[in-house]
Amino acid sequence: MGALYIGLMSGTSLDGVDAVLADFATPPGRVLGHVARTFAAPLRAELLALNSSGTDELHRAALAANALAECYAQAVQALLQQTGVSAQAVRAIGAHGQTVRHRPQAFDGTGYTLQLNNPALLAERTGITTVADFRSRDVAAGGQGAPLVPAFHWDLFGQPGRTVCVLNVGGIANLSVLGADGSVLGFDCGPGNALMDHWCQQHLGRPYDDNGAWAASGQVLPALLQALQAEPFLALPPPKSTGRDLFHPQWLQQRLHAAPAANPADVQATLAELTASACAASARSYGNESKLLIVCGGGAHNGHLMRRLAALLPGWAVESSAQHGLPPLQVEAAAFAWLAQRCMNGLAGNLPRVTGAAGPRILGAIYPA
Known part of the structure; x- marks a missing residue:
């Protein structure tokens, strides 16, 4: 099984996406390449706006997720080009998505955490298996879903x-x-x-x-x-x-x-x-x-x-x-490459003492290439 993974991170700063290619053949792994892509001003503004209630949110969120996935795909292509690695050599991408709401344990006792993303589109654009939605399983297990790093x-x-x-x-x-x-x-x-x-x-x-x-x-x-x-x-x-x-x-x-x-x-x-x-x-x-x-x-x-x-x-x-x-700027992106590797190998990615979850859980949903 391959040891090369890509990690994509766009955080609450909303400045853009950091992409790293990591090799986990030898723990704790090493970063082979890093690419940063700033968000276009309209996408950044829309992602920021979607942090608050507004009109036609479902429609706008879906289109913003598509645009985000396209931005992710461009970062992946640039990273592969920079490192000279083929898409086929990468076992999986770990794509965090863009957090727009984070309310664990709120409202009904379970609450939710929402990361905009379209991992199916990312897998389609890159030809690489994509792991996404890392936080919701921890929340389902009674945890905060964060921090995962x-x-x-x-x-x-x-x-x-x-x-x-x-x-x-x-x-x-x-x-x-x-x-x-x-x-x-x-x-x-x-x-x-x-x-x-x-x-x-x-x-x-x-x-x-x-x-x-x-x-x-x-x-x-x-x-x-x-x-x-x-x-x-x-x-x-x-x-x-x-x-x-x-x-x-x-x-x-x-x-x-x-x-x-x-x-x-x-x-x-x-x-x-x-x-x-x-x-x-x-x-x-x-x-x-x-x-x-x-x-x-x-x-x-x-x-x-x-x-x-x-x-x-x-x-x-x-x-x-x-x-x-x-x-x-490489640490968090590398963490989501690491979390993707944990998911693909059937290993827990959370720490119950950190998040408050009922126990260790495999984090992430897999979208095959």
């Missing part, structure tokens, strides 16, 4: 005899605590880049704050920070997960009364501090005396955020995942 983080970054924390900062931030004894804990800390990106787009017309320079130019507003930190989710114990269902522009708008007529750069500095403080508090509370925080995701490229994390975690080494073998 901590098991992969252990394979990749775990150090027997030493506790290591891994922080993924995408649109939402999630922490994995890789115990010295082999135990793994993981949960969402709170907002990552989502609120900062929104504020930057609104006031500067840019999709993100490059290197955190705008945030670094402002001053943290204590009253606003306190209002933001009062969000009950931040104080909840794990297992817990969240998304744009909670941390959205209206959530921010409702709290801006704490800083009337504030300078936008100061609000950006405060949003960066919210992310940094929530992540640092999670690491201190659950890190079991770890003194190493490995950061991945787009937030690892935000120099201001990295400096704030280091300042809030004195005595800790705060390092990019690039210093530990895998660049920040």
